[in-house]
């Protein structure tokens with residue numbers, strides 16, 4: 001049993017034009033999976049599919065606004081029409097939010113973030129599960145990219161946190177629904193990861209995030225992709241209903257100050 005088991009699996013990755021979604025799509029493509037890249041930007045999404053094909057992989061791009069459930073249905077239908085079946089969906093497309101106390105958010109903010117981060121993920125899971133069941137996939141999987149905000153509430157992020165707790169909840173329930181039918185359902189929960197979700201946050205803010213993380217640095221999108229590859233492989237068939245942090249211990253607990261009695265251990269030679 002190894003990563004070869006992913007070869008030939010057909011997968012849809014949403015939000016594949018950049019960041020974590022692009023890293024997942026590229027790693028899947030390099031591992032022999034047939035990848036349907038979905039995003040709103042045709043130029044960037046097509047470029048990711050072209051890069052996969054240019055390296056000998058198999059990928060297509062389908063333009064999709066994932067906050068519109070009918071477009072997500074068309075995406076899944078398009079994937080099945082092109083490749084003849086479906087094995088997995090990675091619902092990754094999501095937006096963040098600037099930090100504000102709850103009363104400063106508008107109801108329009110609620111609709112915008114829930115339409116994508118919650119309803120879009122629901123649609124990916126719903127239409128994805130139907131297509132995977134119809135395909136009689138032997139290694140079916142649904143992966144949702146949630147957040148550590150789905151495990152640990154984030155101050156100033158009431159709406160984002162609510163959507164990500166919802167994603168973790170849907171993940172666990174769907175795992176129960178499909179455990180007997182050969183579809184694993186898991187959530188990846190990134191911590192601070194270097195992507196454009198931080199927009200043009202100043203260097204100082206990025207330094208704060210790195211220092212706030214017990215690992216002392218931000219994560220790279222590829223570090224989430226490695227977990228996505230494992231979860232898509234047949235090595236992970238008994239892992240389902242999990243929400244797994246990829247966060248350098250950010251969500252592991254509080255960060256009290258500690259001092260090492262013997263820091264010289266770091267200098268010792270083997």
Ligand SMILES: NC(=O)c1ccc[n+]([C@@H]2O[C@H](COP(=O)([O-])OP(=O)(O)OC[C@H]3O[C@@H](n4cnc5c(N)ncnc54)[C@H](O)[C@@H]3O)[C@@H](O)[C@H]2O)c1
Pocket residue numbers: 014015016017018019020021022038039040041064065066067092093094095096116145146147148189190191192193194195196197198
């Ligand atoms: N970067 C982080 O620190 C971090 C931390 C926790 C969770 N996440 C989650 O990871 C996921 C990916 O985020 P990222 O950091 O790669 O961000 P990103 O902004 O770099 O990428 C987001 C992707 O989603 C796509 N997208 C945005 N709106 C869309 C829509 N309506 N329809 C289809 N696609 C759409 C974008 O085109 C892009 O491909 C999100 O769900 C985010 O909440 C990120």
